[in-house]
Amino acid sequence: MKNWQQGLKPWLIKYLALPSDVVLELPRITIVGDLHVYIENHKGLITYSETELKLKSNKGYIRVMGSSFVLKMMLPEEILLEGIIKDVKFIPD
Amino acid sequence: MKQIQGSFFTGYVTIAVKGNQPELFFQLCAQKGISVWDVKKTADNQCQGNVKLNDVNEIKYIRKNTGYKIRFMNKKGFPFHLSRFLQRKELLTAAILSIMLVLFLSNIIWEVKVTGVPKDIEEKITKQLDSYGIHSGAWKFSIDSPKEIQKMLVEDIPELLWVGVDQKGTTYFLEGVEKVIVEEEEAEGPRHLVATKKGVIKNMYVTEGIPQVSVNDYVEPGDILVSGIINGEEETGEDEDGENNKELEYVAAEGEITATTWYEAEVTIPLQFNTERITGNHEKKYYIRIGNMQLPVWGFSEPDYNAIHREADERPINFFKWELPVAFVEMTLSELLHEEKERTKEEAVNIGVEQAKNELSLQLGPDAEIISEKVLHETTDSGKVKVNLYINAEEDIAQIQPLNQGD
Numbered sequence: 001m002k003n004w005q006q007g008l009k010p011w012l013i014k015y016l017a018l019p020s021d022v023v024l025e026l027p028r029i030t031i032v033g034d035l036h037v038y039i040e041n042h043k044g045l046i047t048y049s050e051t052e053l054k055l056k057s058n059k060g061y062i063r064v065m066g067s068s069f070v071l072k073m074m075l076p077e078e079i080l081l082e083g084i085i086k087d088v089k090f091i092p093d
Numbered sequence: 094m095k096q097i098q099g100s101f102f103t104g105y106v107t108i109a110v111k112g113n114q115p116e117l118f119f120q121l122c123a124q125k126g127i128s129v130w131d132v133k134k135t136a137d138n139q140c141q142g143n144v145k146l147n148d149v150n151e152i153k154y155i156r157k158n159t160g161y162k163i164r165f166m167n168k169k170g171f172p173f174h175l176s177r178f179l180q181r182k183e184l185l186t187a188a189i190l191s192i193m194l195v196l197f198l199s200n201i202i203w204e205v206k207v208t209g210v211p212k213d214i215e216e217k218i219t220k221q222l223d224s225y226g227i228h229s230g231a232w233k234f235s236i237d238s239p240k241e242i243q244k245m246l247v248e249d250i251p252e253l254l255w256v257g258v259d260q261k262g263t264t265y266f267l268e269g270v271e272k273v274i275v276e277e278e279e280a281e282g283p284r285h286l287v288a289t290k291k292g293v294i295k296n297m298y299v300t301e302g303i304p305q306v307s308v309n310d311y312v313e314p315g316d317i318l319v320s321g322i323i324n325g326e327e328e329t330g331e332d333e334d335g336e337n338n339k340e341l342e343y344v345a346a347e348g349e350i351t352a353t354t355w356y357e358a359e360v361t362i363p364l365q366f367n368t369e370r371i372t373g374n375h376e377k378k379y380y381i382r383i384g385n386m387q388l389p390v391w392g393f394s395e396p397d398y399n400a401i402h403r404e405a406d407e408r409p410i411n412f413f414k415w416e417l418p419v420a421f422v423e424m425t426l427s428e429l430l431h432e433e434k435e436r437t438k439e440e441a442v443n444i445g446v447e448q449a450k451n452e453l454s455l456q457l458g459p460d461a462e463i464i465s466e467k468v469l470h471e472t473t474d475s476g477k478v479k480v481n482l483y484i485n486a487e488e489d490i491a492q493i494q495p496l497n498q499g500d
Contacts, residue, residue: 044124048116049134071132071142073097074123 027057029088036072037064037081037088045079053081060092097130097143104146104170107131112161115140121155122148146172199411200233203263210269214252218269221249227265234408234421239265262414283343286319286491288312292352295487302346312352312490319346321496343496350491353464356453358482360445365435365476371402372428380422382407387422400429441478442471449482461488 013020021028021041030038039055039062046054046061048071053064069083110118119129119142132142144152149165156163179185205222207215222228225245227236236242239258246256246267254272258265286302294310302319306312323342378392406423409416436444450463463486470481 045116045120047114048119048132048140049137069134071119072130074119074129074132074142076123076126 025058027055027062029062031085031088034066034085035082037085039079039081041077042079043077045074053079055079057090060090063089063091065089097128097145100143100145101170104168104172105143106146106149106165107141107143107167107169108152109135109139109141109164109166110161111139111164112159113138115161118156118159118161121159122152125151125155127151141166146170196410196412199263199413201263202227202229202231202233202236202265204229205265205267207267207269210253210271214250214269214271217250217252218246218256218267221246222267233411262411282345283321283496284345285317285321285494285496286346286348286350287494288314288316288318288350288352288490289492290314290352290354290488290490292354292490294318294350294352296351297348298350299346299348301344302348304348306350317494318350318491319348321346348491349489351487352490354486354488354490356484356486357469358449358453358484360449360480360482362441362445362448362478362480363476364438364441364473364478365433368432368434369400370430370432372430374398374428376426378424378426380424382420382422384418392424396426396428398426398428400431402427402429438471438473438478442468442480445478445480446482449480450484453484453486457486457488461486463487 009023012018012023020026025041027042028040030036030040032038037053042055042057042062044056046056048054048069050069051065051067053069053071055062055064064081064085065087066083066085069081072080072082112118115138116132116134119132119140122129122144127144127148129142129144132140134140146168152163205219205227207218210218219228222242225237225242227242237245239260243256243258246258247253250256252272253269255270257268259268260266291311291313294306294308294312297304297306297308297318299319302321303323305317305320312318321344323344374396376392376396379390380387381390382388404425404427406425407420408422409420411417446466446468450466454461454463463484466482466484468480469483472479
C-alpha cells in the first residue's frame with residue numbers, strides 16, 4: 001500500500017502538474033535575498049538560536065545558518081525567519 | 094502576516110520564557126494554534142516573543158506541565174493604553190468633565206441675531222424674546238420650537254408682518270419683515286363698477302362716477318352699477334349722429350355698493366355622533382431616547398385611563414453642531430373620553446343651520462354679513478337630517494371693470 005502510494009505521487013506531479021509540495025507534503029521554502037526565509041509545511045521546530053534554526057520536515061531536517069535571527073512569525077506549520085542568512089541545508093534522517 | 098494584524102487593537106504581550114531550550118515552548122504554542130511573532134533568543138536559556146492578549150490564558154495552561162518559567166514583560170496595545178488611561182483618575186475625570194462641558198455649551202443659546210428690521214423693532218423683538226426666555230445663555234431645552242416662536246412673535250408684535258426664526262447650532266437667526274402701510278394705489282385708468290352677483294341694492298355710496306342703479310334695484314351679474322363715463326352718456330342714446338365726438342370724460346368709478354344676496358344651501362346632519370374629548374386629567378412621563386430605544390426617566394406606571402392621547406415633545410441634545418441620536422422626550426398622557434351622543438331633530442336642524450351659515454360666511458369673506466336664514470325643507474332619512482336652507486346676506490358686490498379708452 002505504502003509503496004503503491006509512493007509510486008503514484010511522482011506520477012501525479014508529472015502528468016497532472018499538481019504542485020509537488022502539496023502532493024508530497026514537502027516543505028516549501030521561500031527565500032528573499034539573504035533577509036527572509038519563509039518555511040511552510042514543516043513538522044516542528046527542533047532548535048532555534050541567534051545563529052541557527054533547525055526544523056523537522058517530512059524527510060529529515062532543514063537547517064538554516066546565519067546571524068541575528070528573529071522568528072518574525074510562528075504559526076502551526078509556518079515560520080518566517082528574519083536575519084542574515086548564510087546557508088540552508090537539508091539533512092536526511 | 095494576517096494572524097498578527099490588528100494585534101494593536103486587541104492588545105499583545107511580550108513574554109520571556111526561561112528554561113532548557115526555551116524555543117520549544119514557542120513551538121508548543123504554535124502547534125496549539127497560538128500565533129507567536131518576533132521571537133528572539135536573548136540568552137542560551139531565555140527566549141522572548143509576542144503573543145496576543147487573548148491567548149495569555151491558554152499559554153498559562155500550556156506552561157503548567159512543563160518546566161518553563163514565563164515572565165510577562167511588555168504590555169502593548171489599545172486595551173493596555175485604555176486601562177492605563179482609566180487608572181489615571183484625574184485624566185479620566187477631566188475627559189468626562191470636558192465632554193460634559195461641551196455638551197452643556199452646545200445646548201445653550203449663544204447668540205440671537207435679528208436682521209431685516211429697524212432698530213426700534215429690533216429692540217422690541219429682543220425684549221419679547223427675553224420674555225419668552227430666549228436670550229444668549231438660555232438653556233435650549235426650555236425653549237419652544239422655532240415655529241412656535243415665529244407664531245408668538247407675529248402675534249405679540251403688531252408691527253411685524255412676518256418673522257422667520259431659524260436655529261443654527263447655538264445661534265438663533267431672526268429675520269423680520271416690517272409691516273409697511275401702503276397707500277392704496279390710485280387707479281389711473283377709467284373704469285366702471287359692475288355687479289358680480291345678482292342681488293337687490295341695499296346701500297350705495299359712490300365717490301366717483303355716475304350711479305346707474307338705485308337702492309332696491311335688482312341687478313344681475315355684469316350690470317354696470319357705477320359708470321365711469323361722466324358726460325355724453327345721454328347724448329349717445331338720443332342722437333346718434335355726430336354728437337358722439339363730443340368729448341367724453343372718463344373717470345375711475347369708485348364706491349361701495351352693498352346688496353342683499355341670497356343663497357341656497359343643503360346640509361346633512363347625522364342624529365348620532367361620536368365625540369372625543371380630553372377630560373383634563375393628564376400625566377407626564379419623561380424619557381431619554383437613544384436611537385429607537387426609550388429609557389424612562391420619570392413616570393413609570395401607566396395611568397388607568399380608558400383611552401389615552403399621547404403627545405411627545407422631543408428635545409434633541411447637541412454636541413457641537415451635530416445632533417446626537419439622544420433626545421430628551423416629554424410625553425404627556427391625557428385622558429380621552431369617547432362619547433356616543435344622540436340629538437333630537439330640532440337640535441340637528443339648528444346645528445345644520447349654524448354650519449351652513451359658517452360655511453357661507455367663510456366663503457364670502459369677512460365683509461359680508463348674513464342677515465337671515467330660512468329652513469325651506471327638511472327630511473329625515475336613515476338617521477340623518479337633510480336641511481335645505483335659504484340664506485340672505487349683505488355684501489359688497491361691486492367689481493372693477495376697466496374701460497377701454499378707444500383703440
